[in-house]
Amino acid sequence: MAAYLIAPTIVLLAIVIGYPIVTAIIQSFQKDPGLDAATGQFVSGGFAAVSNYAHWLLQQCMNASGNTIACPPGNLGSGFWNATGVTFFFTVVTVALETVIGTWFAIIMNRTFRGRALVRAAILVPWAIPTAVTAKLWYFIFSVAGIANALFQSHILWTSDTWASRFAIIIADTWKTTPFMALLILAGLQLIPEEVYEAARVDGASTWRTFVTITLPLIKPALMVAILFRILDALRMYDLPAILTGGGGGSGNATTTLSILVVKQIRAGYNSASALSTITFLIIFIVAFIFVRVLGTNVVRTQEAQQKGTKA
Amino acid sequence: MSSTTAGSSTTVATLIPSRTAVRAKVRVRRKGSAQRVRTGISAIVIVVWCLLPFYWMIITAFRDVGFTYDTAFWPTHITLDNFTTAFSTALGNHLGQALLNSLFIGVCVTAIALLIGTFAAYALARLDFRFKGVVLGLILGASMFPGVALITPLFQLFTNIGWFGTYQALILPSISFVLPLTVYTLTSFFREMPWDLEEAARIDGCTQGQAFRKVILPLAAPAVFTTAILAFISSWNEYLISSQLSSDATQPVTVAIASFAGSQPHQEPYTAVMAAGTIVTVPLVILVLIFQRRIVAGLTAGGVKG
Structure with a gap:
């Protein structure tokens, strides 16, 4: 019975995810078609062994005479480690900021005060706006003559300077995604019974001490799940940098994430792009695996516990 | 420990209010009002x-293009020209078509996901079977x-079979x-439903069909509806795949907005983009605010970003 009910979902997911991933892995071991260096003839590829992976990981390119050389600057291959660094930098900074600010949002929303409904409604607004629109909105705010520079009387090149463009993306992402983080943390906060806080208050614990010794340990499972989701989401970041800075800034790739690099590569050669997208997928998978193993986050169980809690 | 001190001092305080007890009470009250102020400011x-930023988008949308960089925080130089520009096919802005495309793609994706996902969610929430954890983990x-x-x-497959730029290539x-989002959110909702009522209805003489129609369906409808909204929003907001696989005729709004042309050559069409952004966003924001409570429940249940 259960098998019949679940089969359509699994089959459909196998078609839309399983098929592409298997194809991508097979293709990643094929050469991209191009001109054969020795004969000058057009060749349609062939088995490439791991050369596509070496191209990205070890920055190996073919020169005109068919020898393996280090990729020259400007070649997409030489941008791999830069893109990896940028992706992880964005992930660490945005997730850290969103966790701290999101926790603060959640704590405020968990208190009873007049206007709480307004706060809860307001934080849904950034979440509901499509990332593409968010990117355009901040592109305008961060334009040279835009409101950000006008407000701070500055002349920062928010979309072309190396670090300014990175921070522009971090600010925009934090604005857009903190509400989502706050809602997940709030769900965890609401499970803490009021009596626990009352007991702390009677014992004369300070606000900070209450937070560190009671709130934090009790919301840890919810917090860990929220952080895990955010990390996996940030590692595949594409829309915001693609639209806000075009992956540019600085010498031209200050905000190029791995996803942007894959998209740039698609039109330059499927098979090499497949290798890069497989690498990206593996990086995300490994990060998730480490996170779950090291921190012992059980996503499914935490969520189940949360639902039982809200039901009670 | 201090609670016992407080207890013993209150017994004394019934006769003579001790100085420490009074001071403690004042401190609590002061702390309370100070915290209220801090909460208010934080809020x-x-x-x-x-x-x-959202407000800034809307007032810019209504601002004359010549005053794009006006820094007034209230609406100035109000005009509707930006909306005309946003819909101007003469300038190459196919916003009208893009809105229809997004709507069509969103409805199809939501319908398919709900149609198929509901069965899986029912099984995951209600039935016990082997590999249940595996299936849940797989979907997550x-x-x-x-x-x-x-x-x-x-990209390659669709180019080869001639689907590139078609609706099915985007759906x-x-x-x-x-x-996955649909299945996960629905599973969470279904787990919380009072399924005992189905049995109660059967005992009261309903057939299985009647029990489903009269008891389960009305109970499940809000959950399915909320999930539908979340599914639709996540489809409506999608950019990466559409930006690569759509053509001019099928591109959704997110792609259209990212590649916008303005009424003034050699000038970034900020005001028109803000107008388009307003059109795309405001219906969504209204929808979200109306169903706020349920959407928050769905979001935290699914735990998946829309």
Whole structure:
């Protein structure tokens, strides 16, 4: 019975995810078609062994005479480690900021005060706006003559300077995604019974001490799940940098994430792009695996516990 | 420990209010009002931070293009020209078509995901079977799958079979992230439903069909509806896959807005883009605010970003 009910979902997911991933892995071991260096003839590829992976990981390119050389600057291959660094930098900074600010949002929303409904409604607004629109909105705010520079009387090149463009993306992402983080943390906060806080208050614990010794340990499972989701989401970041800075800034790739690099590569050669997208997928998978193993986050169980809690 | 001190002092305090007890009471009251003020200020900061950029988009949308960089915080130089520009096909802005495309793609994706996902969610929430944890983990993993890993092979496949730029080429990949979200959110909702009522209805003489129609369906409808909204929003907001696989005729609004042309040559069409952004966003925001409570429940249940 259960098998019949679940089969359509699994089959459909196998078609839309399983098929592409298997194809991508097979293709990643094929050469991209191009001109054969020795004969000058057009060749349609062939088995490439791991050369596509070496191209990205070890920055190996073919020169005109068919020898393996280090990729020259400007070649997409030489941008791999830069893109990896940028992706992880964005992930660490945005997730850290969103966790701290999101926790603060959640704590405020968990208190009873007049206007709480307004706060809860307001934080849904950034979440509901499509990332593409968010990117355009901040592109305008961060334009040279835009409101950000006008407000701070500055002349920062928010979309072309190396670090300014990175921070522009971090600010925009934090604005857009903190509400989502706050809602997940709030769900965890609401499970803490009021009596626990009352007991702390009677014992004369300070606000900070209450937070560190009671709130934090009790919301840890919810917090860990929220952080895990955010990390996996940030590692595949594409829309915001693609639209806000075009992956540019600085010498031209200050905000190029791995996803942007894959998209740039698609039109330059499927098979090499497949290798890069497989690498990206593996990086995300490994990060998730480490996170779950090291921190012992059980996503499914935490969520189940949360639902039982809200039901009670 | 201090609670026992407080207890003993109150017994004394019934006769003579001890100085420490009075001081402690004052401190609590002061702390209470100080915290109220801090909460209030925090709340205002949060609301302003969340709404100000959105507000800025809307007032810019109504601002004359010649005053794009006006820094007044209230609406000035009000005009509707930006909306005309946004819909101007003469300038190459196919916003009208793009809105229809997004709507069509969103409805198809949502319908397919709900139709198929409801069965899976029912099984995951109600039935016990082997590999249940594996299936749940698989579906959760699928929702975290990076979109770029899909577009490379799909780009090639769709080009080869002549689907490039068609609606089905945009609908199918979207299912890869909408279906897991649907199943996961619905499963959470279904777990919370009072299924005992179904049995009660049967005992009271309903047939299985009647029990389903009269008891389960009305109970499940809000859950399914909320999930539908979340599914639709996540499809409506999708950009990466559409930006690579759509053509001018089928591109959704997110792609259209990212490549916008303005009424003034050699000038970034900020005001027109803000107008388009307003059109795309405001219906969504209204929808979200109306169903706020349920959407928050769905979001935290699914735990998946829309």
